[in-house]
Amino acid sequence: MSAVNNPSSVTVIGLGPMGRAMAGAYLDAGYHVTVWNRTASRADDLVARGAVLAATVDEALRANEAVVLSLTDYTAMYTILEPAVAALDGRVLVNLSSDTPEQAREGAAWAAKHGARHLTGGVQTPPSGIGTQEFGTFYSGPRDLFEEYEGLLKVLTDTDYRGEDPGLAALYYQLQMDLFWTTLTAWLHTAALADANGISLSELKPLATATLTGMGQFLDFYTPRIEAGDHGGDVDRISMAVASLDHVVHTTRDSGVDPALPSAVLEAFRRAAAEGYQDDSLTRLFEVFGR
Structure with a gap:
């Protein structure tokens, strides 16, 4: 069986911290791994562990059918791959680079034009979580392609398939x-x-942790009300939030700390109040933001 069609063989292009973690996870799983990076020295530790460093992008693409991209964004993908488009035919690009949903859709169309199939991925972990099932990655693109390569994808993280639209994984990632x-x-x-x-900060941390942990209860309470279009101010009111945030802004300013962040939040509530929603719940901002 040739290297190109070997299901235990993969190419990783882009060796920043995330790309190196991904290549390392494949090595740990017994895969034959080919790597390429603009700065070749970033592959030194991977080569020492058994990876093959491709001399060119063309060589890296031709080495394997499955090609994992871990790049800054889709612009970087075009910059790196366009000089080697002849080698894209028949390849499966698993694009784990961060970008917008529209860029993901355009990238998938660009790959198809050159004979490659494209899966968009949105990784929900820092490099330290790669190689475990504790974290997940959103995927979107052709379902049959995802199912065919799910085993390869699960080497990196758990998988969360979101649909055929190439932009969906990027959208869910950007939501997060x-x-x-x-x-x-x-x-x-x-x-x-x-x-x-x-x-x-040591004194503050447990208090902040308790507040953040409790946020789940607010999401549970407010989500069905938002979905039902119920923004009644029976529990909280925009006017209450304006007064509270005003106190936060003044406390911040009096402490010599930049008040720009809470001021921006205060402005959103003031805008809602100015539109006549002062007696509504804070959930009214869902519609205010949406407009």
Whole structure:
């Protein structure tokens, strides 16, 4: 059996921290692994473990049918692969690069034009979680292709197939990133405010953890109300949130900390109040944001 058709053989292109973790997971699983990276020295430890370093992108593509891409974005994919498009015919591109849903759709169409099939992936773990089933990766694209290569994909993480549309995995990934970055940024702002008032992060952390853990209860409570279009202010009100956030902003400013983050949240609630929703629940922001 040729290397191209060997189900235990894979190419990994892009050896940043995530790509190196992926190549390492395949080596640990007994795969024959070919790697390529613009800076070849990043492959040194993988080569020492048995990986084959391709001299060119063309060589890396031709080595295996399955090609995992771990790149900064889809622009990087075009930059790297366009000089070697002749080698794309018959390949399966598992694109685990982060980008927008529209870029994923365009990337899948571009791959098809050159004879390759494309699976979009959205990895939900840092490099340390690669090689375990503790974390998952969203996938979208042709179902038959996903099912055929699911074993290869599960070497990296658990799998979560979201549908045929190539943009879906990228969309679900960006939804998670929206929540992740805004939440973590809020924690950093809270930490800065605490520090400005002489409260250590070690003292703050269990309190913040308890607050974040309790958020699940709010999601359970508010989700069915949002889906039902019920924004009645029987539990909370926009006007209450405006007053509370105003206090947060003043406390932040008085502490010498940049108030831009809570001010932006306050502005969203003020906008809802100005539109006549001051007696509605905070869930009214769902519609305000949507417009």
